[in-house]
Amino acid sequence: MADSSEWGAGGLKKSLYQRYDHPIIVVGAGPGNPDYMLPAARKAVEHTSVLVAGKRLLDAYTREGQTTFAVTADIDGVLDFIRAKVRYHDVVVLVSGDPGYFSLLDALRRSFPQDMLQVIPGISAMQFAFARLALPWHEARLVSLHGREPREEQLIWRPGAVIGILTDREHTPQRVAAQLFAEGWPPTARLYICERLSYEDETITQTTLGHVSKAPAAVSCILIAEDTQEDVG
Numbered sequence: 001m002a003d004s005s006e007w008g009a010g011g012l013k014k015s016l017y018q019r020y021d022h023p024i025i026v027v028g029a030g031p032g033n034p035d036y037m038l039p040a041a042r043k044a045v046e047h048t049s050v051l052v053a054g055k056r057l058l059d060a061y062t063r064e065g066q067t068t069f070a071v072t073a074d075i076d077g078v079l080d081f082i083r084a085k086v087r088y089h090d091v092v093v094l095v096s097g098d099p100g101y102f103s104l105l106d107a108l109r110r111s112f113p114q115d116m117l118q119v120i121p122g123i124s125a126m127q128f129a130f131a132r133l134a135l136p137w138h139e140a141r142l143v144s145l146h147g148r149e150p151r152e153e154q155l156i157w158r159p160g161a162v163i164g165i166l167t168d169r170e171h172t173p174q175r176v177a178a179q180l181f182a183e184g185w186p187p188t189a190r191l192y193i194c195e196r197l198s199y200e201d202e203t204i205t206q207t208t209l210g211h212v213s214k215a216p217a218a219v220s221c222i223l224i225a226e227d228t229q230e231d232v233g
Contacts, residue, residue: 024082024112025092026099028122029057033198036128041120044092050085052078053094061094071104078104079111086116097124102144102166126164129194129222132204140164140224145171150179157184157227165223176223177212185209185225194222 027044030036052069069081095103101124130137140162143154173193187210196202207215
């Protein structure tokens with residue numbers, strides 16, 4: 001039986017980062033509801049002595065005795081804190097969704113050696129939305145409009161196209177529909193407006209691009225546009 005000292009937080013074998021006494025473990029919290037956090041992710045969060053996360057996640061997962069640091073817009077400050085703590089402790093960085101999809105992982109890769117980083121995946125809100133719709137997403141285009149504008153090729157219409165869109169407060173369903181129209185999408189294309197995914201008050205509104213003016217002006221949601229070549233409105 002393997003010596004338990006060979007294993008780190010979340011069941012990750014220490015030989016993977018044997019050059020370093022302490023790793024940075026980037027953990028995906030899932031779409032929001034704790035029921036959808038992976039057991040390995042929960043174990044890493046519970047067992048760490050240093051936890052870095054946004055305020056909402058810290059409020060939900062901090063346990064007594066942990067040293068914590070809240071992620072804010074001051075990313076340099078976050079990285080400085082991690083740099084200081086990882087000299088003496090394993091550091092867990094908890095992010096929403098999956099670490100590989102628009103998270104702090106990018107900044108960590110630019111600031112620390114790659115083999116110092118360990119990642120425990122999570123279910124992203126985008127993945128969860130496609131699952132809720134029982135819609136395969138292996139050929140879908142995935143776009144983030146969170147604090148940015150799309151490139152033309154990201155939204156352009158093609159027959160049978162499927163696009164998953166992560167939005168912010170500025171990119172309402174109505175604004176995104178106008179952008180899709182400008183890229184050739186037909187008014188009959190389906191649009192799913194997915195809000196508060198995984199929570200008890202989750203809502204998914206199905207409409208079409210041609211009828212989106214009647215839909216709620218949701219903010220910070222997931223939109224999925226699907227060209228079905230038929231009028232479902």
